[in-house]
Amino acid sequence: MNKGIPMPSVLTPEFPSGDWSQLSHRRAGVIGLIIAEASLLGIFVVAYLFYIGKSLNGPYPKDVLGVPVVNTLCLLASSVTVGLAVRALRQGHRRLVSTWLPVTVVLGLAFLAGTAQEWYGLIVDHGLTIGTNLFGTTFYSLVGFHAFHVTIGVVMLTLLTVFAWSGALRPTHAEHAELVSWYWHFVDGVWIVVLTVVYIIGR
Amino acid sequence: MHGIADTLGYPEEATSTQVPLLARLHEWVITVDHKRLGIMYICMGLVFLLVAGLEASLIRLQLVVPENTLLSPQVFNRLFTMHGTTMVFFVGIPILFGFANYLVPLMIGARDLAFPRLNAFGFWLTLFGGLLLYLSYVAGDGLYGAGSAPDVGWFAYAPLAGRAFSPGNSTDYWNLAILASGFGTIATSVNLIATTLSLRCPGMTLSRMPLFVWMMGVVVSGMTLVILPPLSAAQIMLLFDRFLGSHFFDTQAGGSAVLWQHFFWFFGHPEVYVLAIPAFAFASEIIPVFSRKVIFGYPMMVAATVGIGVVSMGVWAHHMFAVGMGRTPNAFFAASTMLIGVPTGVKIFNWLGTMYGGRIRFGTPMLFCTAFLFQFLCAGLTGIMLAVVPFDWQLTDSYFVVAHFHFVLVGATIFNIFAAMYYWFPKATGRMLNETLGRWHFWLLVIGFNLTFVTLHFVGILGMPRRIYTYPADRGWELWNLVATLGVPLQGAAILLFLINVILSLRRGKPAGNDPWDAWTLEWSTPSPPPAYNFDTIPEVKSRRPLWDLKHPSDPDGLHE
Numbered sequence: 001m002n003k004g005i006p007m008p009s010v011l012t013p014e015f016p017s018g019d020w021s022q023l024s025h026r027r028a029g030v031i032g033l034i035i036a037e038a039s040l041l042g043i044f045v046v047a048y049l050f051y052i053g054k055s056l057n058g059p060y061p062k063d064v065l066g067v068p069v070v071n072t073l074c075l076l077a078s079s080v081t082v083g084l085a086v087r088a089l090r091q092g093h094r095r096l097v098s099t100w101l102p103v104t105v106v107l108g109l110a111f112l113a114g115t116a117q118e119w120y121g122l123i124v125d126h127g128l129t130i131g132t133n134l135f136g137t138t139f140y141s142l143v144g145f146h147a148f149h150v151t152i153g154v155v156m157l158t159l160l161t162v163f164a165w166s167g168a169l170r171p172t173h174a175e176h177a178e179l180v181s182w183y184w185h186f187v188d189g190v191w192i193v194v195l196t197v198v199y200i201i202g203r
Numbered sequence: 204m205h206g207i208a209d210t211l212g213y214p215e216e217a218t219s220t221q222v223p224l225l226a227r228l229h230e231w232v233i234t235v236d237h238k239r240l241g242i243m244y245i246c247m248g249l250v251f252l253l254v255a256g257l258e259a260s261l262i263r264l265q266l267v268v269p270e271n272t273l274l275s276p277q278v279f280n281r282l283f284t285m286h287g288t289t290m291v292f293f294v295g296i297p298i299l300f301g302f303a304n305y306l307v308p309l310m311i312g313a314r315d316l317a318f319p320r321l322n323a324f325g326f327w328l329t330l331f332g333g334l335l336l337y338l339s340y341v342a343g344d345g346l347y348g349a350g351s352a353p354d355v356g357w358f359a360y361a362p363l364a365g366r367a368f369s370p371g372n373s374t375d376y377w378n379l380a381i382l383a384s385g386f387g388t389i390a391t392s393v394n395l396i397a398t399t400l401s402l403r404c405p406g407m408t409l410s411r412m413p414l415f416v417w418m419m420g421v422v423v424s425g426m427t428l429v430i431l432p433p434l435s436a437a438q439i440m441l442l443f444d445r446f447l448g449s450h451f452f453d454t455q456a457g458g459s460a461v462l463w464q465h466f467f468w469f470f471g472h473p474e475v476y477v478l479a480i481p482a483f484a485f486a487s488e489i490i491p492v493f494s495r496k497v498i499f500g501y502p503m504m505v506a507a508t509v510g511i512g513v514v515s516m517g518v519w520a521h522h523m524f525a526v527g528m529g530r531t532p533n534a535f536f537a538a539s540t541m542l543i544g545v546p547t548g549v550k551i552f553n554w555l556g557t558m559y560g561g562r563i564r565f566g567t568p569m570l571f572c573t574a575f576l577f578q579f580l581c582a583g584l585t586g587i588m589l590a591v592v593p594f595d596w597q598l599t600d601s602y603f604v605v606a607h608f609h610f611v612l613v614g615a616t617i618f619n620i621f622a623a624m625y626y627w628f629p630k631a632t633g634r635m636l637n638e639t640l641g642r643w644h645f646w647l648l649v650i651g652f653n654l655t656f657v658t659l660h661f662v663g664i665l666g667m668p669r670r671i672y673t674y675p676a677d678r679g680w681e682l683w684n685l686v687a688t689l690g691v692p693l694q695g696a697a698i699l700l701f702l703i704n705v706i707l708s709l710r711r712g713k714p715a716g717n718d719p720w721d722a723w724t725l726e727w728s729t730p731s732p733p734p735a736y737n738f739d740t741i742p743e744v745k746s747r748r749p750l751w752d753l754k755h756p757s758d759p760d761g762l763h764e
Contacts (some may be wrong), residue, residue: 025317025401032393032428040432043466047440047451056457131448134457141443141451 244301312404332384494561603663651693
């Protein structure tokens with residue numbers, strides 16, 4: 001049955017490979033990762049919505065939560081700065097890259113500091129922990145999971161900053177930096193959902 | 204060819220037999236080659252298939268006569284938990300993703316998956332999860348001395364799986380093992396999608412991809428990305444409940460006893476399709492080649508697969524009709540479940556349309572695929588019966604349900620896994636599996652499988668509930684249970700014959716050559732086994748059947764597509 005296929009004829013490209021372009025595999029991979037992450041965080045959002053107002057004892061959200069305006073502004077601004085950094089990298093403006101990346105890191109850290117301050121107040125002043133009631137359970141898991149993702153993003157952005165300062169980050173790496181920025185935008189987008197669910201609907 | 208092998212740092216095939224055993228094993232441990240990882244996935248799945256099959260045999264042995272005292276209730280609970288968990292997560296997923304690993308790059312003319320190291324990471328994580336699950340047998344006692352292996356069912360319903368009702372650490376082994384292997388599977392799905400979207404050879408447009416790649420590289424991987432993370436999220440919540448004292452599934456603090464079921468089945472039902480669509484993928488490659496006809500209705504096959512993938516995410520609560528969700532959810536999920544029968548029916552008719560008028564060769568792969576068609580049809584029909592809410596109320600948690608989903612997971616998935624084994628074994632090893640042993644394997648499995656699982660329908664309708672460790676003698680269930688257990692040794696013998704066949708054929712099988720089945724997809728243009736780099740030059744294709752074009756230059760497929 002085996003006819004000994006004459007391989008070369010099927011294997012010789014007839015037109016230059018330039019005509020054949022596909023999505024870059026890195027982009028496809030990051031899109032896949034973001035879909036999976038969105039699905040994971042989505043379940044925590046569903047759990048939060050499901051348990052709004054079901055706590056049997058206090059403290060309740062309306063008593064202890066304030067809308068984190070500064071935090072939100074920091075995170076939204078950081079999405080802009082990381083975008084500026086990627087654009088500067090693509091255009092070869094090294095000085096700008098070395099400025100906008102650390103600014104993004106600082107804004108991310110400011111967000112984390114704000115979350116830490118909020119949690120400190122909740123735990124120490126209001127005695128709300130993950131085991132206090134359903135509000136504590138769902139609040140700390142959802143906001144904590146988001147903050148965990150912010151931390152991952154800050155680590156990646158810090159690495160990019162170090163590479164930018166050391167000169168290792170070149171315009172050829174624009175796609176890599178852009179993918180980090182995609183992740184950062186995703187984290188930012190999730191925050192808008194968290195903000196809506198926890199601090200607006202849930203209060 | 205040697206030159207390329209040397210520059211890529213791969214050992215030459217001829218010399219690798221002289222390399223000491225330890226060095227050869229080391230090569231397999233450090234490999235990032237999609238073909239080796241695929242083979243390791245499949246071997247892992249086969250080992251766990253033997254273990255989980257043994258567990259199933261013990262379950263059937265316990266139920267062969269009423270009032271049996273072979274197994275204690277505790278041991279019985281552990282056995283059905285481990286059987287289900289192992290079969291889904293450490294047999295089905297590894298074998299099917301193993302085939303996808305091996306075949307997707309070869310079928311689209313790529314040299315490897317998009318992220319080879321991520322691929323290795325995914326495999327080792329999955330294997331680690333499997334080993335962790337079985338570590339529970341020796342380590343699951345924890346500090347409390349309660350239980351060894353997990354005994355909460357493969358679905359681990361919370362609050363039953365919470366700290367209050369499942370003390371000890373056995374449930375945590377279930378939780379962490381599935382969590383670990385789940386992350387591995389998500390990583391591999393990302394990898395397969397990226398490969399399919401980005402590494403196709405020139406000319407391989409989406410509408411020219413083999414159906415296998417459509418089903419595994421796009422639909423199954425895409426579904427996995429959406430449905431596995433929710434299970435991971437629910438497991439993290441369970442972990443928080445068990446270790447941090449949170450209240451997600453704690454009814455005493457106002458938590459819901461039903462929420463876990465929603466989260467679990469939002470994963471659990473699409474998961475059935477993640478295990479069944481690969482069976483469709485195998486059939487869609489094997490049936491055309493053995494019917495000597497092009498697949499009937501290629502665009503409808505793609506549309507039906509995507510349709511199944513999408514609709515499958517809206518049917519989960521048909522597992523929960525008995526929970527008391529109310530009339531509207533019941534009606535919605537009954538309707539969506541029946542709806543999914545439409546694209547599935549389209550597929551059955553397309554396979555029949557492919558066979559119709561073809562010059563069918565009943566090689567062993569085709570035998571398995573033919574049995575699959577009948578058995579999967581039965582599984583689908585009982586599925587529609589169970590979608591009718593009052594019918595489900597009668598038969599939920601009975602052996603009728605057990606029979607139904609074993610017709611899907613064994614009658615469709617396992618049968619087509621064996622079809623795929625016989626079909627692609629020559630490609631992976633360079634040797635044919637023995638056809639005579641293959642026929643024995645097939646007939647023993649068909650008879651044994653139907654003996655066991657057809658009868659379980661009857662005993663279910665007669666009212667026998669699932670998961671009971673024994674039953675009284677006066678219920679009229681004895682005969683059916685006896686017959687069901689009699690099917691087990693036949694199936695065991697079939698699997699044994701398959702293993703013997705593999706071992707014998709590896710040494711003395713007929714050399715396969717590049718293309719033993721006179722097939723049409725790109726993997727058959729490579730040597731058997733393919734070199735580490737797959738293709739000397741990246742091929743270029745002009746139709747869905749590049750090797751047909753090559754063999755029939757005067758009548759290429761492109762003229763008719």
